[in-house]
Amino acid sequence: MNLYINCSPKIKNSNSEYFTQLIKSDNDIINYIYKDNFELIKKNISIYKNIIFVFPLYMDTFPSKLIEFMENFNNKLINKNIYIICNCGFLEYRQNFLAIDTFIYWINKKKGFFKGYLNIGSGEIIGITKKNKFLSLFCHDFFKKIKIFKCYINNEKSINLNTNIKWLNKRLFCIICNHFWKKRIK
Amino acid sequence: MKTIIHDLDNIEVDNNIILNDYNIKNCIGCFNCWTNTPMKCIHKDNYKEVCKNILNSDTLIIVSRNFYGTYSSKVKKILERNIGFVLPYFVIRNKEIHHKARIKQKLDFITIFYGKINSKEKLLLEKLVNRNALNFNLKKPTILYFKNENDVRRYLNESIY
Ligand SMILES: Cc1cc2nc3c(=O)[nH]c(=O)nc-3n(C[C@H](O)[C@H](O)[C@H](O)COP(=O)(O)O)c2cc1C
Numbered sequence: 001m002n003l004y005i006n007c008s009p010k011i012k013n014s015n016s017e018y019f020t021q022l023i024k025s026d027n028d029i030i031n032y033i034y035k036d037n038f039e040l041i042k043k044n045i046s047i048y049k050n051i052i053f054v055f056p057l058y059m060d061t062f063p064s065k066l067i068e069f070m071e072n073f074n075n076k077l078i079n080k081n082i083y084i085i086c087n088c089g090f091l092e093y094r095q096n097f098l099a100i101d102t103f104i105y106w107i108n109k110k111k112g113f114f115k116g117y118l119n120i121g122s123g124e125i126i127g128i129t130k131k132n133k134f135l136s137l138f139c140h141d142f143f144k145k146i147k148i149f150k151c152y153i154n155n156e157k158s159i160n161l162n163t164n165i166k167w168l169n170k171r172l173f174c175i176i177c178n179h180f181w182k183k184r185i186k
Numbered sequence: 187m188k189t190i191i192h193d194l195d196n197i198e199v200d201n202n203i204i205l206n207d208y209n210i211k212n213c214i215g216c217f218n219c220w221t222n223t224p225m226k227c228i229h230k231d232n233y234k235e236v237c238k239n240i241l242n243s244d245t246l247i248i249v250s251r252n253f254y255g256t257y258s259s260k261v262k263k264i265l266e267r268n269i270g271f272v273l274p275y276f277v278i279r280n281k282e283i284h285h286k287a288r289i290k291q292k293l294d295f296i297t298i299f300y301g302k303i304n305s306k307e308k309l310l311l312e313k314l315v316n317r318n319a320l321n322f323n324l325k326k327p328t329i330l331y332f333k334n335e336n337d338v339r340r341y342l343n344e345s346i347y
Contacts, residue, residue: 009215034212056215059265060317061256065212068259090276090283098313105306106254170283174276181274184221 002028002153003048005041007055007066009034015087015127016054019120023052023085023150033065038072050081050115050153053103056123057088061099070106077112081156084116085149087123091173093162095121115156118149121164122173138165188346189240192249193260194335213266220274227267237270245294246324247346248315249338252303255310272322280320287323295324298341300332 004024008014011032020030029048031041045051055062062070084103086096096119107114120126120142129136136143145163152159168176211229218228219237227234240246250261257265272285297315308331315327332338 009212014215058213059262059269060314060321061262063213064259064262064266067253067256067262071253071259092282095282095317098310098317102255102310102314105310109254170278174278174283178275181220181276184217185224185274186222 001048002050002052003044004028004030004052004054005033005045006030007033007053007063007069009063009065011035014056015123016056016085018127018130019085019087019118019146020052020054022146023153025154033063033069038069041069042073042075045077045080046075049079050083050156051077052083052085052153054085055087055099057086057096057099060095061102073110075110077107077110080112081115082107082112083118083149083153084114085118085120087120087126089122089124091122091164091168091170093119093121093164116149116152116159117161118145119160119162121162122168125165125177138167141166187243188245188247189243190247190249190342190346191261191264192247193251193258194249194338210260210263210267212263213269217274219267219270225270227270229267233264233267236264237268240268240271240293241289243293244291245296246322247296247298249298249300249342252299252301252307252311255307256314279323282320284321284323292323292325295319295322295327296330296346297327298330298332298338300334300338303331 004020006014006016006020008016011034031044055066084100086100088096100117100119104114126139126142129139142163145161149159149161209231210233211231216228219226225235225237248261251258271288273288275286276283277286299311312329315329319327332341
């Protein structure tokens with residue numbers, strides 16, 4: 001049994017939630033940093049062995065409420081297997097590396113076992129595949145990696161994976177996203 | 187004019203200071219400050235139009251307690267309410283995708299971290315503020331470290347105000 005901790009302010013409407021739903025098994029549970037009481041989350045952390053923090057990149061680091069939770073977390077993570085799923089809006093998953101490194105540093109300081117990450121670039125676009133199945137064709141790598149990541153978590157093995165939307169270069173990605181922004185801006 | 191985003195208790199100055207306010211609401215990731223009401227946050231608190239303060243400044247100063255190589259949650263909360271400072275549109279800058287700047291002029295950027303800070307944390311903080319500068323199209327950051335809040339206050343009084 002695994003504990004997923006969703007750290008997005010968009011809670012159940014988040015891309016983090018979509019990714020979690022793709023990966024979790026029926027008897028795993030999800031807690032929400034932006035909704036649930038910190039004490040409840042801390043209690044669940046003490047019960048579960050595999051803990052997966054799922055967070056979006058916010059200004060090159062973690063969302064503020066996740067930091068608030070970490071500030072409040074005076075316990076240790078001894079004997080806990082910690083995994084990370086981090087997603088960002090930009091195409092390049094490398095933009096998540098600093099946040100992931102910082103999180104691993106915190107895990108180590110808390111004496112947890114860092115077991116691995118799934119690092120997702122172009123998270124907003126991949127999130128659209130929930131409704132738009134055509135787009136899934138460009139996200140085959142993501143769907144493959146998320147399956148692999150699930151197996152590794154369930155077997156408590158270590159793995160680090162990077163993924164994003166394929167067949168789009170940076171220029172094309174900007175053109176498509178800017179078109180989308182233009183339509184949304186009033 | 188300077189905008190200071192900080193997490194210190196009790197500092198009083200006439201500059202354009204964004205006070206440390208415990209009741210500031212969290213960003214909810216709705217992007218309204220980019221789409222429906224540009225530069226205005228959906229929350230109706232004192233930070234509703236905070237990015238306009240920064241747009242009217244020539245220097246942005248961030249003062250934060252070090253927290254394992256990142257910002258304190260208080261400072262981070264304020265920063266997240268400021269993404270309207272840039273436009274939502276994407277551009278390629280330094281071979282990476284970033285947001286298009288709203289203004290041509292690059293602001294001076296000073297970051298001040300205090301508390302216990304080891305060399306690993308310094309490395310993480312330096313990377314962080316350099317990435318923020320790139321994303322917000324600010325000048326290369328000046329990064330300063332102080333042992334405690336009092337030393338920061340002294341520095342601000344002597345050198346900034
Ligand atoms: C305040 C704020 C800051 C953000 N900062 C970044 C950033 O620095 N880099 C990036 O690639 N995406 C950034 N994003 C975009 C989110 O990471 C992206 O939309 C992500 O898919 C959201 O995931 P979620 O739905 O799970 O919250 C930011 C979004 C918000 C609202």
